Amino acid sequence: MGLNRLIPMQPVASMPASVEFYEKLGFSVENRNDEWGWAMLRCGDHRLMVDQSINLHPGIPRTSVLYLYPENLQDFHKRARENGLDIPEVDDTFYDMTEFRIEDPDGNRLWIGQAR
Template sequence: MNLERLVPMQPVSDLEAAVAFYDKLGFRVEQRDDGLGWARLRCGRHELMLDRSISLHPGIPRTAVLYLYPEDIVEFHRQARANGLDAPDLETTFYGMTEFRIEDPDGNRLWIGQDRRGPGQG
């Protein structure tokens, strides 16, 4: 059995704020239903759904983590800051990634990185 695709669904409490946040990371709305509090976003060939109905405990921070792999981490980081996101400085991890970490308005964690090891060093 094979999967054709995998689309993460993030719990959100405020759809408008969440859409605005992900727009700053390059995601564009493909479908949206404000009555249901749901939206499907796309960045390149990747999709993400935002859904108000799955936020069972709206008063607590979320615990979901997405790891995003941009083509150029330096440019992606620069653009995130230029779009007004409070992105910390880039770091190189012990596992060979250059990355930064941020949270969306609902506390969902985003780790954004690029493998900086050379070919054959992974």
Template sequence: MKMQRAIPMLPVRHMPTSVGFYAKLGFAVEKRNDEWRWAMLVLDECRLMVDESINQPPDAPRTSVIYLYPDDIFAYHRDLRRRGLDVPSISHPFYGMSEFRIEDPDGNRLWIGQRTGS
């Protein structure tokens, strides 16, 4: 048996707001069902789902972290700032990455990084 893939499903308060936020990150809508309040988003080989129906209770704090690996962290960082996102400066933590961290409108955490050395 071989695992084919994993796709995170994030609980959100308002699917259209989340779709708009992730569009600024470069994600496009692959599938969307407004009746279900659910969408599948895609950016190159990455996919994630946003879903209002699993947001129980709606005011619960988020604890998920998704780590995104662009092939050029510096170009992606500049692009996000051009798109109007308030992103922090790139840091270089002890574990050999160049990265920055943001949250989506629902508090789901996104860490975005690229390995800096071997």
């Protein structure tokens, strides 16, 4: 038994606001359903779903962490800032990564880095 692929689904309060945020990180909309409040986003070969219907179910955790590995961290960092996101400085970690951390509009955490 194996998997063909794994696509994270982020719980969001507003799919349109989340789409706008992730577009500033270089994602594009592959599929979108405004009636459901759901969208499939794509960045290269990678996909991410955002879904506001998850918030309709009480007791389900609302935050997660995605670790993104861009091809070039410095370029990715620069582009995100140029696109208007409030991005902290890049930092070296004790676990041999260079990274920065941000949150999407719903508090889902994004750690973005590359090996030193």
